[in-house]
Amino acid sequence: MKKRVSIKDIAEAAGVSTALVSYVLNNKEKEARVGKEIAIKIRDIAKQLNYQPNQLAKSLKSGKSYTIGLIVADISNPFFANIARTIEDEAKKNNYTVIFGSSDENAEKSKDLIDVLVNRQVDGFIIAPTENSQEQIKDLESRGIPLVLIDRYFPGISTNYVATDNFEASVDVVNHLVENGHKRVGLVTYDSDLINIKERQRGYEEALRKHGISVNPSMIAKIRFGNIEEDIPARINALLEGDKPVDSIFFATNTLALNGLKHINTLDYKVPQDLGIVCFDEGDAFDFFYSPLTHVYQPLFEVASKAVNVLIEQINDTQSPKKELIIASELIIRKSSGA
């Protein structure tokens, strides 16, 4: 690599002191002390030499890098890709640049990324935390690094978060299915301790009980992260083939729905006549499914923009009180639930 152009190089080329160059390029307050002509000359030379201010040195001084570290669970999931995009747009409006990484639902990878980004002096983090990353979050908190969790959070850890109301959304889904004549509602979800996933199951169970329907564990299919392609066909077949087959399925995430519907398409079931379907989130994929999907719409834009705003508040004042924001989702009723 060529040597970076330094303030010293500019000072030599301009025939002035390094202090003077620094006043002009780094310090708005002190720039007034420098003659206008000299200031213009210094700026011109800096431009000619393609001087890049050393952001790290600047960060150390101002305490700010105007950079946000974003860690999503899986960037190839459209849910997170769209959140990332919206966070970028929101951050840009506030003159922040976002650099991000994907933890792949893997706590070790998450830790690597946090270390890399901390060492690169991001001003703060927005994180969709993976399972078993509690210690990483506690560690960031204890070091006073501004932080907002999105989509998931850990009930035991005091931290900022912005999430949607997974419990209420799932209650709405089951109410809707039951009120439209479905009596045996199956749930396809992940085998996970993540709060968003657990809350969806809790909402499902609570709503069934309210309708006087007892919860049947054999109607809850728990899919392993990373084993979707293997688990989905087996577990869906089990839901459909028992002596008391389900009459409808609630898919707890868009990835589960995508894989589940691909499998159901290979079987002799028509949606919604033979099987009612509701899923969490939308996806381009579902636009072409023959039976438009009833789904939970999570307001991604609101989650992303609130997360950015809460984070910037914390960056500007680390003493500002913690924000725990739960945003309502909306049930969008289409054809697939038989309504």
Added chain:
Amino acid sequence: MKKRVSIKDIAEAAGVSTALVSYVLNNKEKEARVGKEIAIKIRDIAKQLNYQPNQLAKSLKSGKSYTIGLIVADISNPFFANIARTIEDEAKKNNYTVIFGSSDENAEKSKDLIDVLVNRQVDGFIIAPTENSQEQIKDLESRGIPLVLIDRYFPGISTNYVATDNFEASVDVVNHLVENGHKRVGLVTYDSDLINIKERQRGYEEALRKHGISVNPSMIAKIRFGNIEEDIPARINALLEGDKPVDSIFFATNTLALNGLKHINTLDYKVPQDLGIVCFDEGDAFDFFYSPLTHVYQPLFEVASKAVNVLIEQINDTQSPKKELIIASELIIRKSSGA
């Protein structure tokens, strides 16, 4: 923020010199000089104090940060989200962490991201360059920063790149359509100077000519980035409604196909009976389209893994010769092209 634990803190706690601590924690060669017991004690204390090595200081010394900066054109596009995911996986195998950003097909945003990542001492870049970012690429090259372009490149600029053969893939598409009875093949592409887009049009035109079919500009719909939702219905209607309507459409990207098919679904056309369709790339979305899509399969995994390997080669030896890799794509024939 709390003060970072330093080598000095550890030295004090262990009752040894800072040099000794540095030998143990930072310098494998010199560690041999330190007694085994002392080395273990130092490591224990570092762990208790939650010492985080200062990667930046380490980078400055070793000249390496084991971090790759990745800039994609739009992270909410599944094509780039999947490339990002694959690059992450490949980098991880080589002990590199990837931090990335999305330029949103915007040269200014691309420049911001490059500056941020250069200042954060990434060892090198993988970039899917936007239009009008030539100067940014030249600048990185002239500063000797290791760099590999993917998906797109600039013919006038000597740099490493890994791309697919867009020309040949498009020739294959048109050959296939013409050989299956289509005489009036429309092209829906972007209004763009990006090489990958231009090469797709060149392949389309060249193949038509080889079949003795003259190229008709009114059968080429150029859509503006950022105006897709407005342009697609208008331009597709124009292709279908003239006195010589097209009998088939070649969509030059997956985003164009996704939007185009949504519009065609609202019209009274059946695929492939009324209209043959071929598109570039696949997408989860197309799995549910009633007429499975004939499409160009770009080997993303190969592009991503080659890009990572070429970059690491360059990082390890900036004098190693430039690599310009063009990888063949494959035409996957399904139902939508009427074959």
